[in-house]
Amino acid sequence: MPICPIESIDTIIVDLPTIRPHKLAMHTLQNQTLVIIRLRCADGIEGIGEATTIGGLSYGNESPDSIKVNIDRHFAPLLIGQDASNINAAMLRLERSIRGNTFAKSGIESALLDALGKRLHLPVSELLGGRVRDALPVAWTLASGNTEQDIAEAEKMLDLRRHRLFKLKIGAGEVSHDLAHVIAIKKALGDRASVRVDVNQAWDEAVALRACQVLGDNGIDLIEQPISRNNRGGMARLNLSSPAPIMADESIECVEDAFNLAREGAASVFALKIAKNGGPRAVLRTAAIAEAAGIGLYGGTMLEGGIGTLASAHAFLTLNKLVWGTELFGPLLLTEDILTEPPVYRDFQLHISTAPGLGLAIDEERLAFLRRDKH
Ligand SMILES: O=C(O)C[C@H]1C=CC(=O)O1
Numbered sequence: 001m002p003i004c005p006i007e008s009i010d011t012i013i014v015d016l017p018t019i020r021p022h023k024l025a026m027h028t029l030q031n032q033t034l035v036i037i038r039l040r041c042a043d044g045i046e047g048i049g050e051a052t053t054i055g056g057l058s059y060g061n062e063s064p065d066s067i068k069v070n071i072d073r074h075f076a077p078l079l080i081g082q083d084a085s086n087i088n089a090a091m092l093r094l095e096r097s098i099r100g101n102t103f104a105k106s107g108i109e110s111a112l113l114d115a116l117g118k119r120l121h122l123p124v125s126e127l128l129g130g131r132v133r134d135a136l137p138v139a140w141t142l143a144s145g146n147t148e149q150d151i152a153e154a155e156k157m158l159d160l161r162r163h164r165l166f167k168l169k170i171g172a173g174e175v176s177h178d179l180a181h182v183i184a185i186k187k188a189l190g191d192r193a194s195v196r197v198d199v200n201q202a203w204d205e206a207v208a209l210r211a212c213q214v215l216g217d218n219g220i221d222l223i224e225q226p227i228s229r230n231n232r233g234g235m236a237r238l239n240l241s242s243p244a245p246i247m248a249d250e251s252i253e254c255v256e257d258a259f260n261l262a263r264e265g266a267a268s269v270f271a272l273k274i275a276k277n278g279g280p281r282a283v284l285r286t287a288a289i290a291e292a293a294g295i296g297l298y299g300g301t302m303l304e305g306g307i308g309t310l311a312s313a314h315a316f317l318t319l320n321k322l323v324w325g326t327e328l329f330g331p332l333l334l335t336e337d338i339l340t341e342p343p344v345y346r347d348f349q350l351h352i353s354t355a356p357g358l359g360l361a362i363d364e365e366r367l368a369f370l371r372r373d374k375h
């Protein structure tokens, strides 16, 4: 293939309101901030990517503002003039000069994949080796903070045939109150739904030891990141004692974290996130570690909009087993998006087209209206 230089890289911050407050242990979202990446190539093809986190710096080491500055000042000069079609070489070049910054790397890797797919007329899933499914089961997060409202929301999702996997956000409140909230929701939904919890690191090991027992005994299927990412020994001990499987989320900030967690037996399930591994190709390296170690897989989200959601989906379509489904519902939590066609959710699944690249187009008018630098 002839060399096709990268000509420019633009980063655009967009703020979008959520449909309701979304309460996590460490932060309540009222709106979500996306960083959109537009990577233009000498042949006129544009690759689009997204780098999105949750709650400024309250979730991860990168904020939307730091992602933008770092791409503009440090990533772009390394990439301009490089061959857009050689993703291995481009990502290695970044890896040699830039530590960490997996969110920004993920957005760039997504944009490179989108551009290459458009150039070769192939969907990103095929660039990643080929899809083994066309649709992904999608969980919904109940995080209104109110038990009755969460039950009504779950019933609505079941009626609409949109979701039958529910993740409850707990950890901000008193433990006994949180457990009562979870048990009431599981009782109301019964066998019609799988109910899981995400504690977002809020408990210590002693609290988690008892709480995991109660959750498992009450039919909760999965417990996500009950304790700090720094207490890997505690995660391993909980994974041995808990009647419900333990899933690692914040514990994985890079592919090497995944290897260490697998070696230490610190989780039975991994949440796969492109942003926390450095892109759709990087997340498949974590998936390979999990598969080799007999660890189950779940397709995670950083509550991205349509672009990041589709970039994640193309990677997850290629996985052999995705026993725990995905939570790629980000676009459904937002009141607006910047794509001409929203992602398709139907019959409890997200359906992914075989259009070239990520299979999306930007609605230029909406983007011009919503970009932060125009306000
Ligand atoms: O998993 C997280 O910790 C972050 C995110 C994913 C779904 C959701 O509601 O929040």
Ligand SMILES: [Mn+2]
Binding pocket: 198, 200, 224, 225, 249, 250, 271
């Ligand atoms: Mn989580």
